[in-house]
Amino acid sequence: MLATTQAQEEAERLRDCANGDRDAFEVLFRRYQQEVFGWVMRILHDCGLAEDATIETFWRIWRAHARFDARRGFSAWARRIASHVAFDCLEKRSREPAPLAATGEPSAPRESPDHLVDLAIRRAFHELPAKLQVAARLSLVEERSSAEIAEALGISVPAVKSRIFRAIRQLRITLRELEVVP
Protein backbone atom coordinates (compact mmCIF):
# COMPACT_ATOMS: atom_id res chain seq x y z
CA MET A 1 0.00 0.00 0.00
CA LEU A 2 2.80 2.37 0.93
CA ALA A 3 4.67 1.45 -2.25
CA THR A 4 1.57 2.20 -4.35
CA THR A 5 1.11 5.56 -2.65
CA GLN A 6 4.73 6.46 -3.28
CA ALA A 7 4.49 5.36 -6.91
CA GLN A 8 1.39 7.50 -7.36
CA GLU A 9 3.09 10.45 -5.74
CA GLU A 10 6.07 10.04 -8.06
CA ALA A 11 3.80 9.75 -11.09
CA GLU A 12 2.15 13.00 -10.01
CA ARG A 13 5.49 14.72 -9.63
CA LEU A 14 6.47 13.61 -13.11
CA ARG A 15 3.24 15.02 -14.47
CA ASP A 16 4.12 18.29 -12.74
CA CYS A 17 7.57 18.11 -14.35
CA ALA A 18 5.80 17.81 -17.72
CA ASN A 19 4.32 21.21 -17.01
CA GLY A 20 7.80 22.56 -16.36
CA ASP A 21 7.55 22.39 -12.58
CA ARG A 22 11.17 22.41 -11.52
CA ASP A 23 10.36 22.19 -7.84
CA ALA A 24 8.73 18.81 -8.41
CA PHE A 25 11.71 17.69 -10.42
CA GLU A 26 14.09 18.87 -7.71
CA VAL A 27 12.26 16.74 -5.14
CA LEU A 28 12.66 13.66 -7.32
CA PHE A 29 16.25 14.54 -8.07
CA ARG A 30 17.27 14.95 -4.43
CA ARG A 31 15.47 11.79 -3.46
CA TYR A 32 17.13 9.61 -6.09
CA GLN A 33 20.43 11.23 -7.04
CA GLN A 34 22.41 9.13 -4.56
CA GLU A 35 20.86 5.90 -5.74
CA VAL A 36 21.43 6.71 -9.40
CA PHE A 37 24.99 7.86 -8.71
CA GLY A 38 25.73 4.68 -6.76
CA TRP A 39 24.42 2.51 -9.58
CA VAL A 40 26.37 4.18 -12.39
CA MET A 41 29.45 4.26 -10.19
CA ARG A 42 29.23 0.47 -9.92
CA ILE A 43 29.32 0.26 -13.71
CA LEU A 44 31.82 3.00 -14.54
CA HIS A 45 34.18 2.93 -11.52
CA ASP A 46 35.00 6.56 -12.19
CA CYS A 47 33.64 9.33 -9.98
CA GLY A 48 33.80 12.08 -12.60
CA LEU A 49 32.10 9.97 -15.24
CA ALA A 50 29.51 8.78 -12.72
CA GLU A 51 28.58 12.38 -11.89
CA ASP A 52 28.22 13.22 -15.59
CA ALA A 53 26.16 10.07 -16.10
CA THR A 54 23.91 10.98 -13.16
CA ILE A 55 23.18 14.40 -14.66
CA GLU A 56 22.54 12.86 -18.06
CA THR A 57 20.21 10.25 -16.52
CA PHE A 58 18.04 12.87 -14.87
CA TRP A 59 18.11 14.96 -18.00
CA ARG A 60 16.65 12.02 -19.91
CA ILE A 61 14.10 11.49 -17.14
CA TRP A 62 13.07 15.14 -17.40
CA ARG A 63 12.53 14.78 -21.14
CA ALA A 64 10.96 11.32 -21.09
CA HIS A 65 8.49 11.80 -18.24
CA ALA A 66 5.60 10.69 -20.52
CA ARG A 67 7.06 7.19 -20.75
CA PHE A 68 7.03 6.57 -17.01
CA ASP A 69 4.92 3.57 -16.00
CA ALA A 70 3.75 4.11 -12.41
CA ARG A 71 3.23 0.35 -11.95
CA ARG A 72 6.96 -0.28 -12.18
CA GLY A 73 8.16 2.38 -9.76
CA PHE A 74 10.41 5.33 -10.36
CA SER A 75 13.51 3.68 -8.93
CA ALA A 76 13.46 0.77 -11.41
CA TRP A 77 12.80 3.13 -14.30
CA ALA A 78 15.58 5.50 -13.27
CA ARG A 79 17.96 2.59 -12.92
CA ARG A 80 17.11 1.36 -16.41
CA ILE A 81 17.83 4.80 -17.88
CA ALA A 82 21.02 5.09 -15.80
CA SER A 83 22.23 1.73 -17.13
CA HIS A 84 21.79 2.89 -20.72
CA VAL A 85 23.62 6.14 -19.98
CA ALA A 86 26.49 4.24 -18.35
CA PHE A 87 26.55 1.89 -21.29
CA ASP A 88 26.89 4.85 -23.69
CA CYS A 89 29.77 6.20 -21.56
CA LEU A 90 31.53 2.85 -21.71
CA GLU A 91 31.10 2.63 -25.48
CA LYS A 92 32.59 6.07 -25.86
CA ARG A 93 35.43 5.21 -23.50
CA SER A 94 36.17 1.96 -25.30
CA ARG A 95 37.04 3.96 -28.41
CA GLU A 96 39.83 5.60 -26.45
CA PRO A 97 43.18 3.89 -25.78
CA ALA A 98 42.95 1.37 -22.94
CA PRO A 99 44.38 2.73 -19.68
CA LEU A 100 46.96 0.56 -17.99
CA ALA A 101 46.09 2.11 -14.64
CA ALA A 102 42.45 2.98 -14.09
CA THR A 103 41.15 5.03 -11.18
CA GLY A 104 41.91 3.40 -7.87
CA GLU A 105 44.82 1.15 -7.21
CA PRO A 106 44.66 -2.60 -7.60
CA SER A 107 45.12 -4.45 -4.36
CA ALA A 108 48.45 -6.12 -5.19
CA PRO A 109 51.66 -4.19 -4.41
CA ARG A 110 53.49 -2.65 -7.32
CA GLU A 111 56.22 -4.64 -9.12
CA SER A 112 54.85 -7.91 -7.84
CA PRO A 113 53.81 -10.59 -10.38
CA ASP A 114 50.25 -10.11 -9.14
CA HIS A 115 50.44 -6.43 -10.06
CA LEU A 116 51.31 -7.35 -13.64
CA VAL A 117 48.41 -9.78 -13.75
CA ASP A 118 46.14 -7.04 -12.39
CA LEU A 119 47.23 -4.63 -15.10
CA ALA A 120 46.69 -7.30 -17.75
CA ILE A 121 43.23 -8.09 -16.42
CA ARG A 122 42.28 -4.42 -16.38
CA ARG A 123 43.48 -3.97 -19.92
CA ALA A 124 41.69 -7.11 -21.11
CA PHE A 125 38.52 -6.01 -19.34
CA HIS A 126 38.68 -2.54 -20.88
CA GLU A 127 38.89 -4.14 -24.33
CA LEU A 128 35.62 -6.03 -23.88
CA PRO A 129 32.59 -4.68 -25.75
CA ALA A 130 30.62 -2.33 -23.50
CA LYS A 131 27.61 -4.61 -23.09
CA LEU A 132 29.80 -7.48 -21.90
CA GLN A 133 31.71 -5.16 -19.54
CA VAL A 134 28.53 -3.95 -17.89
CA ALA A 135 27.13 -7.45 -17.28
CA ALA A 136 30.46 -8.86 -16.12
CA ARG A 137 31.26 -5.97 -13.77
CA LEU A 138 27.83 -5.95 -12.16
CA SER A 139 27.87 -9.72 -11.70
CA LEU A 140 31.48 -10.63 -10.95
CA VAL A 141 32.73 -7.50 -9.18
CA GLU A 142 29.62 -5.91 -7.69
CA GLU A 143 27.95 -9.30 -7.09
CA ARG A 144 24.48 -8.28 -8.24
CA SER A 145 22.05 -11.02 -9.11
CA SER A 146 21.28 -11.86 -12.72
CA ALA A 147 17.64 -10.90 -12.14
CA GLU A 148 18.63 -7.44 -10.89
CA ILE A 149 21.01 -6.92 -13.80
CA ALA A 150 18.38 -8.13 -16.28
CA GLU A 151 15.84 -5.67 -14.95
CA ALA A 152 18.27 -2.77 -15.00
CA LEU A 153 19.40 -3.49 -18.56
CA GLY A 154 15.96 -4.37 -19.90
CA ILE A 155 17.05 -7.82 -21.10
CA SER A 156 16.28 -11.39 -20.06
CA VAL A 157 18.14 -13.35 -17.39
CA PRO A 158 19.48 -15.85 -19.97
CA ALA A 159 20.81 -12.90 -21.98
CA VAL A 160 22.63 -11.61 -18.89
CA LYS A 161 24.15 -15.02 -18.25
CA SER A 162 25.18 -15.29 -21.89
CA ARG A 163 26.96 -11.92 -21.73
CA ILE A 164 28.77 -12.91 -18.55
CA PHE A 165 29.84 -16.20 -20.09
CA ARG A 166 31.10 -14.45 -23.23
CA ALA A 167 32.96 -11.86 -21.17
CA ILE A 168 34.74 -14.54 -19.17
CA ARG A 169 35.62 -16.49 -22.29
CA GLN A 170 37.00 -13.39 -23.96
CA LEU A 171 39.00 -12.45 -20.86
CA ARG A 172 40.60 -15.88 -20.77
CA ILE A 173 41.47 -15.72 -24.47
CA THR A 174 43.00 -12.25 -24.09
CA LEU A 175 44.98 -13.25 -21.02
CA ARG A 176 46.33 -16.27 -22.89
CA GLU A 177 47.37 -14.02 -25.79
CA LEU A 178 49.13 -11.73 -23.34
CA GLU A 179 50.79 -14.84 -21.94
CA VAL A 180 49.39 -14.12 -18.53
CA VAL A 181 48.42 -17.22 -16.65
CA PRO A 182 46.26 -16.42 -13.60
Add this chain to the structure above:
Amino acid sequence: MSRPDPEIARLLRRADPPAATGPADDLWPRMQQRLDHHPGFRLHWFDRVAIVLASVGVVFFPRVAIQVLYYL
Protein backbone atom coordinates in the same frame (compact mmCIF):
# COMPACT_ATOMS: atom_id res chain seq x y z
CA MET B 1 24.96 -16.87 -5.44
CA SER B 2 27.46 -19.10 -7.27
CA ARG B 3 30.03 -17.33 -9.41
CA PRO B 4 30.29 -18.59 -13.01
CA ASP B 5 34.09 -18.44 -12.86
CA PRO B 6 35.31 -17.84 -9.30
CA GLU B 7 38.93 -17.43 -10.38
CA ILE B 8 38.25 -14.68 -12.94
CA ALA B 9 35.84 -13.04 -10.47
CA ARG B 10 38.52 -13.04 -7.78
CA LEU B 11 41.12 -11.58 -10.16
CA LEU B 12 38.72 -8.90 -11.37
CA ARG B 13 37.84 -7.90 -7.83
CA ARG B 14 41.51 -7.67 -6.97
CA ALA B 15 42.43 -5.71 -10.10
CA ASP B 16 39.43 -3.41 -9.94
CA PRO B 17 37.80 -3.57 -6.51
CA PRO B 18 34.10 -2.86 -6.02
CA ALA B 19 33.26 0.81 -6.35
CA ALA B 20 33.01 3.02 -3.30
CA THR B 21 29.55 4.46 -3.80
CA GLY B 22 29.78 6.97 -1.00
CA PRO B 23 28.07 10.34 -1.13
CA ALA B 24 28.79 12.42 -4.16
CA ASP B 25 28.61 16.19 -4.01
CA ASP B 26 25.16 17.62 -4.40
CA LEU B 27 24.62 17.59 -8.13
CA TRP B 28 21.53 19.76 -8.18
CA PRO B 29 23.41 22.98 -9.12
CA ARG B 30 24.85 21.21 -12.17
CA MET B 31 21.44 19.80 -13.00
CA GLN B 32 19.97 23.30 -12.85
CA GLN B 33 22.61 24.54 -15.26
CA ARG B 34 21.72 21.77 -17.68
CA LEU B 35 18.02 22.62 -17.46
CA ASP B 36 18.78 26.32 -17.96
CA HIS B 37 20.78 25.64 -21.10
CA HIS B 38 18.17 23.36 -22.64
CA PRO B 39 14.85 24.67 -21.41
CA GLY B 40 12.44 24.17 -24.22
CA PHE B 41 10.91 21.61 -26.40
CA ARG B 42 13.24 20.29 -29.05
CA LEU B 43 12.30 18.41 -32.14
CA HIS B 44 14.09 15.21 -32.85
CA TRP B 45 15.98 15.33 -36.15
CA PHE B 46 13.77 12.57 -37.50
CA ASP B 47 10.66 14.63 -36.82
CA ARG B 48 12.21 17.62 -38.55
CA VAL B 49 12.98 15.58 -41.66
CA ALA B 50 9.46 14.14 -41.68
CA ILE B 51 7.92 17.62 -41.46
CA VAL B 52 10.09 18.91 -44.30
CA LEU B 53 9.22 15.95 -46.52
CA ALA B 54 5.52 16.28 -45.76
CA SER B 55 5.64 20.02 -46.57
CA VAL B 56 7.41 19.37 -49.86
CA GLY B 57 4.83 16.70 -50.69
CA VAL B 58 1.95 19.08 -50.02
CA VAL B 59 3.51 21.79 -52.19
CA PHE B 60 4.32 19.60 -55.19
CA PHE B 61 1.48 17.07 -54.94
CA PRO B 62 -1.48 18.97 -53.46
CA ARG B 63 -4.07 16.53 -54.84
CA VAL B 64 -2.37 13.57 -53.20
CA ALA B 65 -2.24 15.48 -49.91
CA ILE B 66 -5.98 16.21 -50.10
CA GLN B 67 -6.73 12.54 -50.80
CA VAL B 68 -4.58 11.42 -47.87
CA LEU B 69 -6.34 13.90 -45.58
CA TYR B 70 -9.71 12.67 -46.83
CA TYR B 71 -8.93 9.07 -45.95
CA LEU B 72 -7.43 10.04 -42.61
